[in-house]
Amino acid sequence: MPELPEVETFIRELAPELNGRRITRARVFWPGVIAFPTDEEFVTAIAGARFDRFERRGKYMLFGLDDPRTLIVHLRMTGKLQLAPAAGPPAKHEHVILDLDDGRNLHYQDPRKFGRFWLTPTPETVLAKLGPEPLGPDFTPAYLIDKLAGRKAPIKALLLDQRIVAGIGNIYADETLYRAHVHPARPAGNLRADEVARLHAAAQDVLQVAIERCGSSLGRSNLQNYIRPGGEQGGFQEEHNVFRKTGQPCPHCGHPIERMVIAQRSSHYCPVCQPDTR
């Protein structure tokens, strides 16, 4: 599932390919994917625009056009952008195709149909509720201590809350908690300051290395698997310690990794290295 490192990889790898390219035609095969404006308006309005800016905010991709507008894409669970030579009819689960002026197509595929596109001159309205970037200057230990203070929700749930910090999903929340030796179910407000500081550092370390490894490719099927825009896999799954490793030995102590559900999400942790001190 695409989280911050995967989305960052998409942007980094698409930017040099798309920069300066003009969209000659847009096709939408499932209207629900266009969150704003309507799908018909989207198709008309984006034709002729040229890509010239590329950013990421949390798990959102921002494609700036050569006018005040920005194309925003969120892949949610199973969305994929792939750059390929123009082909014939749309593949299965293909919801958007942008024809480029170099003869290639930008394909959007999403089996679960959770991902969304926005075309807007005011991207801040889409991104308004997001917390700070976890690798940016506003995400400090003091900030995190303040945001968690008094909260009774499990720390895992708050790491997933994009209003607190933007870009962490289920994979990197579990890996962060493991690295910080914090049990996922502990009430966030009960964490000591040094534990929150460890979480802050662990989140930054995990995300930084995951970006260097171009994200995590895993999943039970090719459909769900995260694939980079040119078709290559990421590499960080080889460095996962706990995520989807239930029953396998903890890399540190050897105790079997356990699984529990928190905030309706699977959580994987080592009960020895991440003691439950609730």
Next chain:
DNA sequence: ATAAGGCCCTGACCGC
């Protein structure tokens, strides 16, 4: 304000 649960989606997987 916070916490918890439901919803959207569909392919994979499991048990019979």
Next chain:
DNA sequence: TGCGGTCAGGGCCTTA
């Protein structure tokens, strides 16, 4: 082999 039930989960919504 076929079939029904369950699971996966990001963001948004409703409820308490």
